[in-house]
Amino acid sequence: MLNLRRVYPIILTILLIFPLFLLAQQQPSGKNAVTGTVKDEGGKPVPYATLGILKEDGTQAGAAYSGEDGTFQIKIAETGSYVLVISSVGFNTTPFPFVLTTEKRSHHFTGIQLPASTSQLKAVDIVSRKQLIEQKPGMLVYNAENDISNKGGTAADVLRKAPALNVDPQGNVTMRGSGSLKILINGKYSGQIARSPADALNMMPADIIRSVEIITNPSAKYDAEGAAGVINIITKQGKQNLSGALEVTASNWEQAFNPRISMARDKWNMSFHGHLHRLRSKSSNSLERTSLKDGQPQLKLQQYTLKDNVMPHSSAELNIGYTPNQRNEFSFGVNAWLGNWPENTDQTSTLLSPDGTVTDKYNQSVNTTAKFKGADFSLGYTTKFKKSGQELTLLAQFSPSTDRSSYTTDQFGSGQKLRYRELNKSHTANQEWTFQADYNHPLDANGKYLLESGLKSILRSANNTYNVWASEDAQPENTLPQPDRSDIFVYQQNVMAGYTLLKMNLSEAWYVEAGARGEGTWLNGHFRTAGTRFENNFFNFVPTATITRKLPKDQTLTLSYTKRITRPYIWDLNPNANASDPRNIVTGNPQLQPELVHQGELTYSLNHSNGLFINTSLFFKQTQDGIIDFTTTDQQGISTTSKQNLAGNRQFGTNISISFKVTPEWSVNSNQNINYLRYNSGPLLTVNNGWGADVNVNTTYKLPADFSVQLFGEVTSRSITLQGYKTSRYYYSAAVKKAFPANRMMVTLAAINPFNSSIGQIEVMNTSSFASSVNNRYFSQAAKLTFNWEFGKMFEQKDKKKISNDDVNTLPKG
Known part of the structure; x- marks a missing residue:
């Protein structure tokens, strides 16, 4: 239960970055x-x-x-x-x-x-007029609803095609090579995303996504969490009369049903969408790891692991709005989810001595459950004052969730005789309260100067109870409690923040935005059985600044700077070790500290009236106390992986997004990211650096009779990690769409990696104590058929103010 009395008071001094003389009335030449x-x-x-x-x-x-x-x-x-x-x-x-x-x-x-x-405009007409990639103030926008190959897909498929982003086969998202970013839904925090971004994106249907906003250098208005940037997924929401859609999709890997509906009457409006999804995931990996002592090989481990799991899940979201008059608006929203995301495995392990003699060989079967459920309840109120642009927004959100996970590991020796059994049961309950107030105040009658300010508090508590049972050699069928591996972990994280942001249109060519954010954080946790405690309190001052110069012929030049932080979350701190594979253990680190990032960006954009769009960014990032996955091995060759603050890094690079029309029927867009990353760890006396790149191309051709064809391809180069590197990988797809405008129906047939039964990627680690290579195979070859029917009025967007808890670490799952 959350104890509100543990919240510490904080006084935040709000500072203006620019001198007050910039507020003087400066009329344009006209x-x-x-x-x-x-x-x-x-x-x-x-x-x-x-x-x-x-x-x-x-x-x-x-x-x-x-x-x-x-x-x-x-x-x-x-x-x-x-x-x-x-x-x-x-x-x-x-x-x-x-x-x-x-x-x-x-x-x-x-x-x-x-x-x-x-x-009632035809959907095909909307697609023909709207660019796939657009630039808006402070962000790039990917209009996902215009991409036919997204039909029947998930949010992970959508983000895979957005500029500046990269998505691996599991759904882990990175921006410019970094996975420390914030993913929002309609500008608000989602407990589902915070729990596991990769899982949540694979659970979200692409059909409900209207667009994706990619914010590489967030202003002071955003929570400081998320070193790489912010991704805001905008969903389809209606406000006129009755409208809706039904989508059904089926393939050899998944089946889904996605209804959505909206209606409005007088001063009320409502929108609802649901998602029922049965997803099958299959992968394999071959591991070879050699333990080293003084540079000489000691013990070699060879493993082959196969994962083949079915993951049923569902989610639903309801939003209700009430507008009693033109100045006031009330909103209420509920987003709920539940499912089971198991990771059952079958594994063969072989241990060899330096001369190649087999010292041990066994098979292992792991049965798991990973049941979860949760919800976000939000309330909002916005009032507009008589002065144009002056408004106050009050927001509150409560996000409870639970996770019940367990695994049973059975090891079999020669003759399939049971030789070891282990059980691990874990129950985690989370609660989160968020309170937020934002105020906008125009400083002049012409709207040239706008002051934005706000306060926010985030109160988190988590309680994880975990128990482990293991067998002894003499009686492998009988398991006994393991007190040294069982406990109750209680964790609290409270954040208090305030910001001020000044937006200035200095002339018809110059725009300046400057702000500052202060965030105080109080972390504490304890183990009830062991009696150990830890706490960490810190304050972060986060300045941000942006200068934009409008150039002739639809060109813009922007220079920006920001400071970002990444706080550890319960999943990073939880000490309950996952030893389902006793040769490869994964555990949390209660002593993890936040990481700090300074980053700057220079952006050039061209948005020509003939449809040519180019956005080019040069960026630089300096990271202190970076949170990374770190692996060690002991004398028995057993590896342990946890997140550590062992290395800083520097990164610079460029990303380019381009969109154009070859002919009125043929459009092309492409994204390229190139970056150089250098890790430097003083404690480990380790330096690792190298270049990385990824490129994708998306092209659509409109045929007669309302047919469309789309091709997509992506290649990611070799990328470095602190302890090694990952090899290149690729992904490609093709889709054909037939629209029936009169009936507002659409049928899409898509092929994903049609010429490859699996996609491979090798992960290599070389350290003073071990050398390893893991060959991963992801089975994703698919043929997918999707049927979509819309009824009622076309969906029309209505922006709403929502909670945006973009301050929780959502690093990819290891």
């Missing part, structure tokens, strides 16, 4: 400038609306996005007659004619109001 504010019919600002200015002959003279407060400013090179065309999801595209003369070389629009869309 020369050849078109300005205004985009609002909906209720008078609310419309952020990120697409604005284009057309000449009389139909050619484009300028383009821009509206700001968060709906304001815009576009520079026009010549006088003449023009038309301002404004479009945004959920609104009708609306033209506004105007004239610039030598006497009046600027124009300010007053009272722009976009009418809500009422027509």
Whole structure:
């Protein structure tokens, strides 16, 4: 049970980074400038609306996005007659004619109001107009709903195609080579993601995902947790009348059923989506490890392990909104999940002496259960003041969850005679409370200066009870309690934070954003049986800054800096050792400390009116006390892997995203990441460095009769770790879609790795005490058929403020 009295008080001093004279009223020159504010019919600002200015002959003279407060400013090179065309999801595209003369070389629009869309647009029309990759302020956006090969897939498949990201066969996500990142759903924390990002992404259907926001350098408004950056998955949510969809998918590896529905009436709106999924996962690995002493080989271990598991699971999310008037909005949401994610294995182990003589050989069978369930309950309230852009948001969330896992290990010697048995049962209960307040305050009447500030508290508690039984040599069928490996681990983590962020449109070409965040953290835990305790309290000051320069011809240059931290979570600290394979033990580390990262980024982007999109980033990161997986071996050749703070690292590199149309029917987009990583460990006297890269290409061709064809391929190069390296790997797929616009139906047939029964990757580790090589094989060859039917009005988006606990370490599972 969470003890609120253990929360420590903290006073956070909110600092402004720039001198106060920058707040002075600085009016634009107004020369050849078109300005205004985009609002909906209720008078609310419309952020990120697409604005284009057309000449009389139909050619484009300028383009821009509206700001968060709906304001815009576009520079026009010549006088003449023009038309301002404004479009945004959920609104009708609306033209506004105007004239610039030598006497009046600027124009300010007053009272722009976009009418809500009422027509039922065909889905194929939406796909044809919207780019797959877009740039918005502070982020890249991957419009996943326009990618036909995502049909019938999971969130892991979606992120695999997003810019700057890389996803391995298990669903572990990395950004620029780092797995220390935050994954949010609609801007809010998810206990399901925090438990295991890879598992959660494989449980989330691609059909509910509208887009993915990739934020490589988060501002002070975001929690400081997540060294690599933030990923925000935006789901489809409706607000008009009754609408919904049904999706059914089947393949040789999985079967899924995904319903979603939304409705609105008067001041109420509701959306619901569900997910039923049966997933089969199969992999194998061949391990060869040699123990060393003074550089000489001692004991060699050879293992072959096969995993073949079926993982049934389900999830559902319900969101309800109530808007009594134009200034106030209430929201309530529930996201619940449950399932079983076992890791049953069959293994053969052989031990050899230095001269090659077999000293031991046995088979092992491991039966596991990994049942879990949890939920997020959230409440939100937003009030808008009379001053445009001034608003207050209050948010609260409660996230309880439980995990019940166990394994039974049986070892068999010659003649399949039982020689050892071990049982491990673990029950973990988690509770988390989050309270958050955010306030936006315009500092001038023109919306040039906006001050954002907020406070947040996150109160976490976890209780893990684990018990181990093991047999003795004389009676392997009988197991006895192991008191030295059984205990109750109680853990608490409380975070108090505050931030201030100043956004400044200094001119039509310059935008500056500067802020600071303070976070206080209190960690404590104890073992009830052993009586040992630990605690760690620390404070982090997190400055952030961004400077953007708009260049001619739809170009932008951005320079940004931020500081990030990664805190350990219960799964990293839990000392309950997984010894289901007694030659390879995995355990937590209660003494783990947080890691700190300084990172800077220079970005150039081009978003041309002809559809050409280019985004290029140069980045640098310096990591202190990095949290890494570290493996050691003892004199018997038994390895133990846990997370440690044993090495810092430096990393620099570039990532490039490009999207263009070869013809009106043929589009191509590609992402490339290249980085250099250098590990340096003083305690281990170890240095390891090297280059890494990955590239993917995604292309779509639209055929007659509402057919579309899509091809996707990805290659990841050799990458280094502190103790070794991983070899290259690849992934490819093809999809054909047939749309039936009149019936709003879609059928998609996809082939995944059709020419390879499995995909391999080798992991090598070389240390002073051992040398090992693991050849992993992942069986993913699949043919997938998906049927999708939409009914009612097309889904129209409505942004809501949500809790975003992006401060919990979600490193990939080892």
